[in-house]
Every structure is written in structure tokens, then in C-alpha cells.
Amino acid sequence: MATTTRRRFLALAALGAVATACGRATASGGSGSETRKLRYQGWAGQVTLPELAEDLGYFDDVKLEWVGNTISGPQDIQSAATGQIDFGGAFNGAVVKLIAAGAPVKAVISYYGVDERTFSGYYVLEDSPIRSARDLLGKKIGMNTLGAHSEAILDIYLQRNGLSAAEIAKVEPTVIPPVNTEQALRQKQIEVAVLGGVLRDKALASGGIRPLFSDYDLLGRFSAGSYVVTNRFLKENPTTAWTFVTGVARAIEWARTTPAEEVIERSTQIIRKRGRNEDAAALKYWKSFGVAETAGRITDDEFKPWTDWLVAHGDIRAGQVKPADLYTNQFNGYGG
Structure with missing residues (x-):
């Protein structure tokens, strides 16, 4: 559940x-x-x-x-x-x-x-309809592990954008091995991918994705x-x-x-x-x-x-x- x-x-x-x-x-x-x-x-x-x-x-x-x-x-x-x-x-x-x-x-x-150089971004496909926090209701967000940095940052983003606890519970953090996260996004198994470091840079170089927000955007x-x-x-x-x-x-x-x-x-x-x-x-x-x-x-x-x-x-x-x-x-x- x-x-x-x-x-x-x-x-x-x-x-x-x-x-x-x-x-x-x-x-x-x-x-x-x-x-x-x-x-x-x-x-x-x-x-x-x-x-x-x-x-x-x-x-x-x-x-x-x-x-x-x-x-x-x-x-x-x-x-x-x-x-x-x-x-x-x-x-x-x-x-x-x-x-x-x-x-x-x-x-x-x-x-x-x-x-500004080292951060984790939350990325969607270029043609994704997701543009805001509220668009994440019912959507899967792929990250390397639950209960750690990526999930906490996600919840802060949702809270700051006015979502209630009940609404936040409808967003679905999903464990995806880091090396498979970009592929899972492109194959539409998830709607948002948390990417950082080399995996982020490689994904951006391939094109077709755009950032929704990052931990640096939220907290500096x-x-x-x-x-x-x-x-x-x-x-x-x-x-x-x-x-x-x-x-x-x-x-x-x-x-x-x-x-x-x-x-x-x-x-x-x-x-x-x-x-x-x-x-x-x-x-x-x-x-x-x-x-x-x-x-x-x-x-x-x-x-x-x-x-x-x-x-x-x-x-x-x-x-x-x-x-x-x-x-x-x-x-x-x-x-x-």
C-alpha cells in the first residue's frame, strides 16, 4: 500500500x-x-x-x-x-x-x-505533460532507494508546492537501480527519474528529457x-x-x-x-x-x-x- x-x-x-x-x-x-x-x-x-x-x-x-x-x-x-x-x-x-x-x-x-555542479535532478521526458508538483499525483518516481535523500527531497518539493499529506501519499517513489533509471524513464515504466552525476550527464547528452526540479533548486x-x-x-x-x-x-x-x-x-x-x-x-x-x-x-x-x-x-x-x-x-x- x-x-x-x-x-x-x-x-x-x-x-x-x-x-x-x-x-x-x-x-x-x-x-x-x-x-x-x-x-x-x-x-x-x-x-x-x-x-x-x-x-x-x-x-x-x-x-x-x-x-x-x-x-x-x-x-x-x-x-x-x-x-x-x-x-x-x-x-x-x-x-x-x-x-x-x-x-x-x-x-x-x-x-x-x-x-551548483553536484546535484540530483528529477527528470521527465521532453513531451511529458508533467509540469508541476500536482501533476505527480499517481505517478512513479524512480530512485535508487527509499527512505533516503531522494525521497526526502521529493517530499519537500511536494510540500512546498502545497500538496497535503493525503495527496503526497498518492505519489509513488519506486526503487530502480541507478544504471537502469534512464532506460525505465524512456520506456515509460516510470514518469520521473532521479538522476545525478555521470548518469544525469549521459542522459542529458542523449537528449529527450528535461528537468522538473533539483535538490539544488530547493535548498541551494x-x-x-x-x-x-x-x-x-x-x-x-x-x-x-x-x-x-x-x-x-x-x-x-x-x-x-x-x-x-x-x-x-x-x-x-x-x-x-x-x-x-x-x-x-x-x-x-x-x-x-x-x-x-x-x-x-x-x-x-x-x-x-x-x-x-x-x-x-x-x-x-x-x-x-x-x-x-x-x-x-x-x-x-x-x-x-
Whole structure:
């Protein structure tokens, strides 16, 4: 049922089992010593900021241990919360929901965002009759996962254009693998496609589609997602945490101040060296990580829109989480 599905915003992150498992999560360092190894999940065909930081030599003797790939931010931070990996990243709304559900984790640094070069657009076919938010009633919007960035942005767009909760429930977010989203739109299996990065650029180059709106249109520049680490890990491994967060912060600023061609070349070399049988062709479309604040430092403003949104939709209670519950900049030593 569409209404039930939509109101399960970030439902995976809210599972009681996750909160229970979080209490059992253990840090990798053991008693009396800090770990210098960080387990993580990657993204196929992409180079993450921690991978870039390690390659640039910003982690000193701290090493990354890749345990596999993910295609979902909410899944990634659940894995971090339950101790399967040592850090995970997701849309800030997912972070809020996970912490509200009782997971003892904190966001430590922003890692992706939206700017004039890096954004997600909501596209329709050139001859589509869809011109406004109200035209989306009963229509399918293809996106990579439910309960994350794309669905939240969609709801903000609908709300700002005056649709009621009952009307919003009639719009149908639909999970489509990113590589199939453009094809699904052109074959009219969906009416709107959420496209970003290389997939957006390739689709636009092929012609025949036009934008309805984008997250940049709605909110301008903002950091959208954070890496989270368990409170226990931070307590037992403070030096390792500082090395990790500060190294990622340095990588953010290196990418911000380095010509895109050089960032792309470095990233291409990383993919080739790690030997995961990946296609690095999409890297040529990289433009920025989109992180808004210097060195990825987190502010209240990066969580407030999503906290308010979740409260308005009854997913969390007003006052259930405070900024201090959500994040810390304690381990970000960039420039300090």
C-alpha cells in the first residue's frame, strides 16, 4: 500500500533490532589498545573520501579494510551501528532516524553534499505533460532507494508546492537501480527519474528529457550526508578516530582546491590499483564532493531540516533528539 510504504521513511534504520544490536557492538581495538584498522564498505566504480585520504597518505599508519560494497546509505550506517564495519555514511535524515531509534552512534564529518555542479535532478521526458508538483499525483518516481535523500527531497518539493499529506501519499517513489533509471524513464515504466552525476550527464547528452526540479533548486548548497561511528569506538579509539576524521577533512580540502582533472586521474589510479574488477569510465564526469562546510565540519543546520521533516511526519517526536546527540566535531583536527 503506497501510504504505508511512504510513511516508513527510513524504516530500515528504525528497526528495533538495530538498536538492540547496537548495544552489543564492540570496538575493533579491544581492551587497552587502539585499533589502527578500519573496516568499511565501498561503492562500485567510485572512490570514497576515506579511500582518497588513505591514498594521499593522510591516515599515517591507520589502514582501511574493505569488506564489500553497498548501494544504500541506510544499510551502511546500520552496519556501522551493529559493529560489522567501523564507519558508515548516509543521508543526514537517515542518521537522525537511526539515532532517534536508540543507536549509540555519532556523525563525525560530512562527506557529500549538493552544489551548483553536484546535484540530483528529477527528470521527465521532453513531451511529458508533467509540469508541476500536482501533476505527480499517481505517478512513479524512480530512485535508487527509499527512505533516503531522494525521497526526502521529493517530499519537500511536494510540500512546498502545497500538496497535503493525503495527496503526497498518492505519489509513488519506486526503487530502480541507478544504471537502469534512464532506460525505465524512456520506456515509460516510470514518469520521473532521479538522476545525478555521470548518469544525469549521459542522459542529458542523449537528449529527450528535461528537468522538473533539483535538490539544488530547493535548498541551494548544503552538506547532505555524514559518516557515523559508534560512541564506543570513539571512546576506545580516540586517536584512531582523530586520524580518520582529520584525514578525511584534509581529503575534502585537497579535492576542493585541486583541479578536477587531477582528482579524476588520482581516483582512476586508485580504482586500478585496488583490483576490484570495476569500470572507472564514469569518473571522468566527477565534478565535486559537494561538501559545503570547510573540512566537512558539521553544523546544526545540516540536521535541522531533516529533524523537522521527521517530526512533521510523525517519525520522531519533537525534542526526541538534540544536535549534541547527533554529531561531534571533536575529532576533526583540520587546521588545528
